[in-house]
Amino acid sequence: xxxxxxxVRPAVAGRRRRRVNWMEPMAGYLLTLPALVYILxxxxxxxxxxxxxxxxxxxxxxxYRGFAGVSNYTGLLDNPIFQRAFWNTLGFTFTxxxxxxxxxxxxxxxxxxxxxxKKIVRAFLxxxxxxxxxxxxxxxxxxxxxxxxxINYLFGHQLHLLHQPYPDWLGDPFWSWLAILIVNIxxxxxxxxxIILAGxxxxxxxxxDAAKVDGAGFFRTWHYVITPIIAPVLFIGLIYDVTFTxxxxxxxxxxxxxxxxxxxxxxxxxxxxxxxVGGNLGLGSAITLFLFPLLFVGVIVFLRMLYRREAx
Amino acid sequence: MSAVAAAxxxxxxxxxxxKITNRTLLYLALVFYLAIAVFPLYWMFMAAFKExxxxxxxxxxxxxxxxPLSLAHFDVLFRHTNFLTWYSNTYxxxxxxxxxxxxxxxxxxxxxxxxxxxxxxHFAIGLFLTYLIPPTLLFLPxxxxxxxxxxxxxxxxxxVLVYPTFTVPFCxxxxxxxxxxxxxxxxxAAQVDGCNRWQAVLHVVLPVSVPGILTTAIFAFTLAMxxxxxxxxxxxxxxxQPLNVGIPASLIRGDIYFWGELMAAALLAGVPVAIxxxxxxxxxxxxxxxxxxxx
Numbered sequence: 001x002x003x004x005x006x007x008v009r010p011a012v013a014g015r016r017r018r019r020v021n022w023m024e025p026m027a028g029y030l031l032t033l034p035a036l037v038y039i040l041x042x043x044x045x046x047x048x049x050x051x052x053x054x055x056x057x058x059x060x061x062x063x064y065r066g067f068a069g070v071s072n073y074t075g076l077l078d079n080p081i082f083q084r085a086f087w088n089t090l091g092f093t094f095t096x097x098x099x100x101x102x103x104x105x106x107x108x109x110x111x112x113x114x115x116x117x118k119k120i121v122r123a124f125l126x127x128x129x130x131x132x133x134x135x136x137x138x139x140x141x142x143x144x145x146x147x148x149x150x151i152n153y154l155f156g157h158q159l160h161l162l163h164q165p166y167p168d169w170l171g172d173p174f175w176s177w178l179a180i181l182i183v184n185i186x187x188x189x190x191x192x193x194x195i196i197l198a199g200x201x202x203x204x205x206x207x208x209d210a211a212k213v214d215g216a217g218f219f220r221t222w223h224y225v226i227t228p229i230i231a232p233v234l235f236i237g238l239i240y241d242v243t244f245t246x247x248x249x250x251x252x253x254x255x256x257x258x259x260x261x262x263x264x265x266x267x268x269x270x271x272x273x274x275x276x277v278g279g280n281l282g283l284g285s286a287i288t289l290f291l292f293p294l295l296f297v298g299v300i301v302f303l304r305m306l307y308r309r310e311a312x
Numbered sequence: 313m314s315a316v317a318a319a320x321x322x323x324x325x326x327x328x329x330x331k332i333t334n335r336t337l338l339y340l341a342l343v344f345y346l347a348i349a350v351f352p353l354y355w356m357f358m359a360a361f362k363e364x365x366x367x368x369x370x371x372x373x374x375x376x377x378x379x380p381l382s383l384a385h386f387d388v389l390f391r392h393t394n395f396l397t398w399y400s401n402t403y404x405x406x407x408x409x410x411x412x413x414x415x416x417x418x419x420x421x422x423x424x425x426x427x428x429x430x431x432x433x434h435f436a437i438g439l440f441l442t443y444l445i446p447p448t449l450l451f452l453p454x455x456x457x458x459x460x461x462x463x464x465x466x467x468x469x470x471x472v473l474v475y476p477t478f479t480v481p482f483c484x485x486x487x488x489x490x491x492x493x494x495x496x497x498x499x500x501a502a503q504v505d506g507c508n509r510w511q512a513v514l515h516v517v518l519p520v521s522v523p524g525i526l527t528t529a530i531f532a533f534t535l536a537m538x539x540x541x542x543x544x545x546x547x548x549x550x551x552x553q554p555l556n557v558g559i560p561a562s563l564i565r566g567d568i569y570f571w572g573e574l575m576a577a578a579l580l581a582g583v584p585v586a587i588x589x590x591x592x593x594x595x596x597x598x599x600x601x602x603x604x605x606x607x
Binding site: 024025026028029031034035036038039042043045046047049050053058060061064103104106110111115121122124125126127128129130131132133134135136138140141142143144147148150151153186189190191194195198199224227229236237239240243244246248249250253254267268271275276283284285288289291292295297300303305 | 545
């Protein structure tokens with residue numbers, strides 16, 4: 001069955017019998033027009049506006065102070081705060097994706113097992129992902145409180161894994177970095193889990209049986225049978241999550257505002273500070289556009305994969 | 313039953329002791345995951361229902377109640393903050409976004425799934441790619457369009473206009489899948505019975521697709537309640553803010569955090585969204601992976 005593949009029309013025999021006329025494409029275009037217009041006006045236009053802003057000196061309120069060329073971009077490359085934000089953004093994303101993958105694999109295998117009250121259990125396990133991040137972060141802020149941090153109480157006072165002086169989670173460069181990382185992982189691992197699970201459940205059982213009959217052990221089965229089948233799913237899930245993590249303002253805005261100093265500054269945070277707080281839309285747009293090449297790599301790889309599959 | 317699970321069950325039976333160890337390990341892993349996932353929520357729950365003295369009293373176990381449960385924080389929330397305004401803002405915005413999303417997506421998805429049109433595939437793929445443009449890339453120019461061009465600065469209706477930028481691609485994609493699954497035969501049968509194409513769509517295809525359309529609708533609704541960046545950018549006064557922004561904006565005053573009220577508000581606002589989202593999580597996963605799974 002082809003219905004799940006992208007953009008490919010199902011090859012239903014009945015369709016070929018129908019008379020082709022020009023009414024059908026016309027109606028089709030007319031019906032997709034609202035979607036097309038909406039996307040062009042509210043995604044396409046702002047995107048090009050942001051390109052335009054980034055090569056001009058534009059400020060909030062429409063104030064225009066001349067053409068900037070690439071000076072917004074080149075200025076950023078020499079800016080230590082920007083460098084910090086850039087590497088932090090990459091660092092948070094890269095590290096958290098690895099941790100999410102590891103936790104996600106465990107979670108997926110757990111959810112494959114017959115469990116008592118599985119639906120309820122799954123609902124609880126999914127809470128980090130299903131709760132609005134902006135709200136669950138308020139809970140984390142309370143858990144990271146400098147005086148009443150329950151994490152310090154639990155791991156320091158009760159389990160003696162942390163020692164006095166207990167970490168000042170949101171006030172110390174190292175611990176606040178870790179705090180941002182932790183909330184990102186916490187929010188994303190259930191998603192990783194269900195995506196991996198979706199991949200695993202799509203593997204036909206007879207393939208696994210065949211591998212077993214042929215004498216493949218767990219690791220060989222994993223490497224030669226499971227991985228190739230689930231790779232596309234994992235890849236899409238990964239792109240989706242990377243997009244979210246790279247572009248996420250919520251965690252840093254709520255917990256540290258990029259501080260202390262600029263130790264947890266990220267590109268979205270800096271774009272917010274420069275563009276909205278500082279009113280410099282040109283420079284702010286240039287900052288956000290540094291995200292684009294990172295996302296674009298993912299898009300290209302994704303498209304290549306897609307078209308290769310269609311060709312099969 | 314999933315294929316892998318079935319394979320796991322078919323594994324040759326070993327004597328009891330090993331089985332018991334496996335079960336124990338399984339449940340240990342489960343407890344580990346549950347603790348990570350649920351603890352922050354439990355902690356919010358504690359703070360919401362404890363009296364303020366209990367929160368900071370070092371002689372009290374932080375993990376349980378000493379004094380009886382208190383509703384004082386909820387009382388403050390309802391009587392001295394705009395909590396109900398934020399709540400209604402959130403739901404009004406989400407409902408309006410739902411309507412716009414459906415008006416755009418139902419015809420679009422039907423056309424892309426059913427009608428022969430050159431370039432349709434490219435449009436569908438292009439649409440999928442707009443998933444990958446995060447709000448962060450758009451919020452600065454958007455702020456200019458919204459407050460400069462349209463005069464919608466500090467207005468919740470700006471959010472109604474903006475949220476479909478992420479609900480439309482997602483829902484169109486999901487609905488495309490639903491429409492493709494309606495067999496062509498029933499549409500043709502209706503035409504044989506004397507309906508024209510539009511009557512067939514109206515009387516046969518749409519009614520059959522109602523579950524799919526509903527799913528997508530509720531999905532758009534929950535997506536609209538998750539946003540933070542746009543709400544932060546476009547609403548500044550309490551009367552216009554949705555929950556995600558209104559709660560912290562009013563209950564964190566400078567260095568003073570009203571922890572009990574914050575946690576009470578976050579729970580009341582977040583748990584319904586989480587429950588709703590959970591029902592539709594499988595569709596969400598399908599919407600994301602649908603393009604990659606070819607079976």
